[in-house]
Amino acid sequence: MVNVAILGYGVVGSGVAEVLTKNSDSISRKVDDFITLKYIVDVREFPDSPFSECFVKDFSVVENDPDVNIVVETIGGATIALEFTRRALMAGKSVITSNKELVATYGYDLLQLAKSKGVSYLFEASVGGGIPIIRPISQCLAANQLYEVYGILNGTTNYILTRMIRAGLSFETALKEAQANGYAERDPSADIEGHDACRKICILGAIAFGRHIYPNQVPTEGITKITLADVDYADGAGKKIKLLGRAIRTEDGRICAYVAPHLIGNENPISGVEDVFNAVTVRGDAIGDAMFYGRGAGKLPTASAVVGDVIDAAKHMKAKKYLDWAPGGDDVTVSPDGLVMSWYVRGNAGTDAVRAAFGEVEFLARSGAPAGEVCFITKPMKQETLEEKLKPFHISNIIRVLD
């Protein structure tokens, strides 16, 4: 008998309770043992819940019950969630979470604590919702030297960009629609400013390259500057604008991680990832490119990943060896300023002046462009070089181009 406690009965927590009970037969068969939902910890009252018998308000009930083997933390944030995770691990219970903020900030410490207690700390659901990503990178691609991991990591921004591209909505209108559909929070800043994607690329980078990356080490830019003009120009060039989190291993073994919008050519399958879907591409020396695609958020997809981890922890009640990375530090990351890439530039200038400054460029066109507007894609160069060359011009927007 494996007993599970869920901390926090919100969207994900209630989904976990639902999946655990709905598919309990097949799950118990896979584990070769019975998995039972014993407690749900929440300060609120849920008298009509089908799990009403499980509710307790006090975490110490879970902490002090030696029969609880696995704790699912779906509280979110990095305060109470951190405290309860620490106490659960200290009490010798494996902890499963979907909490990207906690993993991105305290992942190293919590993994060490879990290791010292001989239990698991698993967080497949923290990146890409239900899409299997963390286990495939850490296990299936373990034979590879990985060069890069990048992806569309935030469904809200991808929905907004898709609506701008497909329906010609402005950023503001698309955001309002996303809020009306429940895809964006009332305060959407964590999504549209890129912070959510930032936490996720920290986790992916740590898994891929073996060092903890802190969110404050990752330059982060959202999608608020993207206009319909940019979307149209990109479309004319056979490209789409997507918000990417990227983590790249540099030659000296450091990690260049950042979040920013990119133009992506239609021949790259990630350009076709639409609406609230997420996708992650991994580049390795043996595999080449592999991509993982699916629903990056939502109650049941996220619960699918959480319960997958519960099953794994239940099958291996002693600690799994596969998740581990080295501590972070100032020497871990480097700035993306050193990256050489092509740039999309929109501004006001004559084409001759652009050619004089940049040499050969790819000029882009859109219908209805105002007189004097120019738009082009440069040859690959560093951001510093770009900015130097752009000094004489009046620039409206610059966007990175994925090679």
Place this chain on the structure above:
Amino acid sequence: MVNVAILGYGVVGSGVAEVLTKNSDSISRKVDDFITLKYIVDVREFPDSPFSECFVKDFSVVENDPDVNIVVETIGGATIALEFTRRALMAGKSVITSNKELVATYGYDLLQLAKSKGVSYLFEASVGGGIPIIRPISQCLAANQLYEVYGILNGTTNYILTRMIRAGLSFETALKEAQANGYAERDPSADIEGHDACRKICILGAIAFGRHIYPNQVPTEGITKITLADVDYADGAGKKIKLLGRAIRTEDGRICAYVAPHLIGNENPISGVEDVFNAVTVRGDAIGDAMFYGRGAGKLPTASAVVGDVIDAAKHMKAKKYLDWAPGGDDVTVSPDGLVMSWYVRGNAGTDAVRAAFGEVEFLARSGAPAGEVCFITKPMKQETLEEKLKPFHISNIIRVLD
């Protein structure tokens, strides 16, 4: 110290040797032990190989060496490979393979043998080359009731279809080009007749639904009947023709597995999978759709998957619990005749006669169609109903439409 023996020094076997030695530092770090390539068994001579000291001609050297923990079988086929796999497992060694024919035909027996000996039999590389598929389905999606798994499982046919679609080549010309580029064998029948995809969907179906499926239980149709006319009509309807292997769980718990070309709408991301790439989509009750994409064949991608399994086996020298399924049997599968789906039909008939027989249909157009040719997509129906309705007409081709 973990000692590995490779059986067969062909494309995949030599790739495994290369990846194991090239990335040995990072691999040993992940395993927390040294992985050493001790033997390569091949009857041929390779005096110039960098691994020349490892070669032996007699498998019994491997079999009788108690220091060999892991045997990598990359011989192919189901005769010698079967014998050596059995003998290696009997000798208490874990076996890793990329051999889809062997797994599709003898997977159940070999898994049982491995279990009885307390060792692993792993075959991530047998489907989708380097793409992580088998472990994600069996582990990460374990919380789901899976409804269906389908995919583009053969790179050769996908290359041929891509060249027909993109470059307007005929099937015969595209096949010759694939052969010239080394993507197709001189005898291409295993690929173009669908047998390779058939073996792979047997394995995927067994992993997803827990019963062994034999290749002779899977109706299999290749791509030899696909013409440029079909490709053009599909394009006009916003669809692409792809060869799919599908395994669907029916309501009574049986499995409907088959291989056939399908029209796929451009909104389905699998329609954008081109050239020699493969992709597998899994449908579950919690996850919804998840897709895995990457290089489905080739020396290093396949070696990536094999060595990933070697690492896994080395980390868990006792048997892993995650791969297991029940025996096959006549009661496991049902015919695809019972599936209700839309159909693409090309033939000679008047549109009024088509409407009279089928009611509302979607008529397709292409430039340069000969007089009297008609092409349409039906409403969903069983194949039997379709064939009954088509009796009065002269039909050139019918193709399934993926819903």
